Amino acid sequence: MTETILDRIKAYKLEEVAADKAQVSLAEIEARARAADPVRPFARALQAAAATGYGLIAEVKKASPSKGLIRADFDPATLARAYEQGGATCLSVLTDTPSFQGAKPFLTAARAATALPALRKDFMYDPYQVAEARSLGADCILIIMASVSDAQAAELEAAARDWGMDALIEVHDAAELDRALRLDSPLIGVNNRNLKTFETTLDTTRQLSRAIPEGRLLISESGLTTPQDLADMAGFGARAFLIGESLMRQDDVAAATRDLLRDPVPA
Numbered sequence: 399m400t401e402t403i404l405d406r407i408k409a410y411k412l413e414e415v416a417a418d419k420a421q422v423s424l425a426e427i428e429a430r431a432r433a434a435d436p437v438r439p440f441a442r443a444l445q446a447a448a449a450t451g452y453g454l455i456a457e458v459k460k461a462s463p464s465k466g467l468i469r470a471d472f473d474p475a476t477l478a479r480a481y482e483q484g485g486a487t488c489l490s491v492l493t494d495t496p497s498f499q500g501a502k503p504f505l506t507a508a509r510a511a512t513a514l515p516a517l518r519k520d521f522m523y524d525p526y527q528v529a530e531a532r533s534l535g536a537d538c539i540l541i542i543m544a545s546v547s548d549a550q551a552a553e554l555e556a557a558a559r560d561w562g563m564d565a566l567i568e569v570h571d572a573a574e575l576d577r578a579l580r581l582d583s584p585l586i587g588v589n590n591r592n593l594k595t596f597e598t599t600l601d602t603t604r605q606l607s608r609a610i611p612e613g614r615l616l617i618s619e620s621g622l623t624t625p626q627d628l629a630d631m632a633g634f635g636a637r638a639f640l641i642g643e644s645l646m647r648q649d650d651v652a653a654a655t656r657d658l659l660r661d662p663v664p665a
């Protein structure tokens with residue numbers, strides 16, 4: 399079977415986590431998590447925004463494996479404030495360094511600059527990373543079904559719950575969605591990016607939207623650029639979005655965010 403980008407990321411991430419654990423014990427990371435700023439309600443904020451307009455998880459993203467450097471002028475706190483001024487509901491902050499030029503302090507800085515709940519956008523395999531996410535201030539973690547077993551997904555979700563955090567469950571196809579729906583989280587992210595080709599097609603959200611049951615919030619992720627994209631996705635029941643690149647490429651991030659959220663299709 400061909401190795402995917404996720405396989406490559408998983409291999410170095412497991413090494414990274416082992417090295418982190420050797421440096422900072424689980425007991426120490428848990429103590430830091432207990433001392434962190436209280437959790438902000440990530441899922442609740444998105445559900446409320448989606449009920450009346452659009453919920454936006456705005457991503458603080460410097461670079462990506464598919465596009466290389468996206469934004470050279472990159473200050474996480476300034477960008478987070480711009481997203482908040484533009485009307486974003488939540489933040490997503492990449493903390494992975496090798497593939498996204500992210501960093502753990504970016505999450506703490508971005509969240510501290512705003513009142514918005516924040517997602518730690520990283521590749522999660524171990525409850526240690528969940529405690530670490532909380533210690534950095536995260537309010538939500540990402541669980542990528544393509545990269546974990548059912549048992550690992552349940553373990554990560556339980557760890558998030560134990561810390562009072564939410565979990566965004568990300569899927570790319572019907573089989574992953576089926577597995578995701580065995581978890582409890584109301585947040586289901588459909589990623590429009592094919593991780594083998596890096597191509598994005600909004601058709602992925604359209605196809606999977608039919609299988610999202612009542613009570614789960616469909617979040618369309620990746621490749622969203624225009625208000626028309628959001629309106630099209632809203633037509634398939636997606637009233638929440640995770641957007642990075644198209645906003646990160648704008649000179650005036652606050653104005654671009656505001657423009658994107660203007661005139662939502664009525665709920």
Ligand SMILES: O=C(O)c1ccccc1NCC(=O)[C@H](O)[C@H](O)COP(=O)(O)O
Binds near residue numbers: 643
């Ligand atoms: O962005 C990538 O190239 C990428 C490659 C491999 C795994 C994940 C990747 N992106 C993570 C994301 O889910 C996106 O950053 C997020 O959905 C925002 O997407 P976009 O609006 O297209 O930047």
